[in-house]
Amino acid sequence: MLNLALFGPPGAGKGTQSKLLAEKFNLTYISTGDILRKEMGEKSPLGLQAKSIIEKGGLVSDDIMVQIIERTIGKALNSNGILFDGFPRTVVQANILEELLNKMSNPLTCMLSLEVPREELMHRMLERAKIEGRSDDTPEAIKFRLIEYENKTTPVASFYQEIGKYFPVNGVGTVAEVFERLTNAVEHANRFEP
Numbered sequence: 001m002l003n004l005a006l007f008g009p010p011g012a013g014k015g016t017q018s019k020l021l022a023e024k025f026n027l028t029y030i031s032t033g034d035i036l037r038k039e040m041g042e043k044s045p046l047g048l049q050a051k052s053i054i055e056k057g058g059l060v061s062d063d064i065m066v067q068i069i070e071r072t073i074g075k076a077l078n079s080n081g082i083l084f085d086g087f088p089r090t091v092v093q094a095n096i097l098e099e100l101l102n103k104m105s106n107p108l109t110c111m112l113s114l115e116v117p118r119e120e121l122m123h124r125m126l127e128r129a130k131i132e133g134r135s136d137d138t139p140e141a142i143k144f145r146l147i148e149y150e151n152k153t154t155p156v157a158s159f160y161q162e163i164g165k166y167f168p169v170n171g172v173g174t175v176a177e178v179f180e181r182l183t184n185a186v187e188h189a190n191r192f193e194p
């Protein structure tokens with residue numbers, strides 16, 4: 001299996017690029033943000049629990065996220081590979097994901113990190129807010145999402161760096177340019193997989 005995780009701050013373009021990557025490499029797409037929004041829309045117990053945290057721009061508890069990921073990985077095991085968008089977002093989640101995938105003898109191939117400067121992120125998210133109307137795209141929630149990212153998510157990069165699976169990619173440019181950089185990184189990572 002080719003198992004990829006797309007990493008980067010909110011607004012980096014993970015959603016756009018992961019859809020393209022999933023199509024090109026024929027991967028099962030797992031977006032924890034989409035799953036949570038669906039649960040919220042259905043007003044499921046899990047969705048109701050997550051709603052207020054998400055709307056503030058905070059991170060949902062690792063406990064809830066692990067339940068979601070275990071359930072979805074199980075269903076994706078017979079595919080060509082999995083593309084994780086928005087997961088893992090904490091070091092706890094990263095440890096659990098490594099363990100789960102290794103136990104299934106289908107380790108994560110690489111973690112692709114989209115690098116975009118902060119001013120550009122703010123600008124992109126405020127533009128997106130006008131189009132999509134997501135309830136967590138208010139200026140306050142965006143600011144808090146960036147703070148949560150700095151505090152809880154950036155350490156995930158070091159986690160993957162230490163195990164040699166971290167591939168940074170410049171996220172500034174056209175969608176096609178960034179996509180080409182990502183596919184090059186995937187091919188590179190795949191060649192060196194043990």
Ligand code: ADP
Binds near residue numbers: 009
């Ligand atoms: P973004 O566009 O900000 O990267 P996502 O659509 O991936 O956002 O996720 C939206 C929100 O869902 C996050 O701000 C967070 O509250 C919650 N969320 C998504 N994935 C995770 C995760 N792995 N751990 C904790 N919370 C998550």
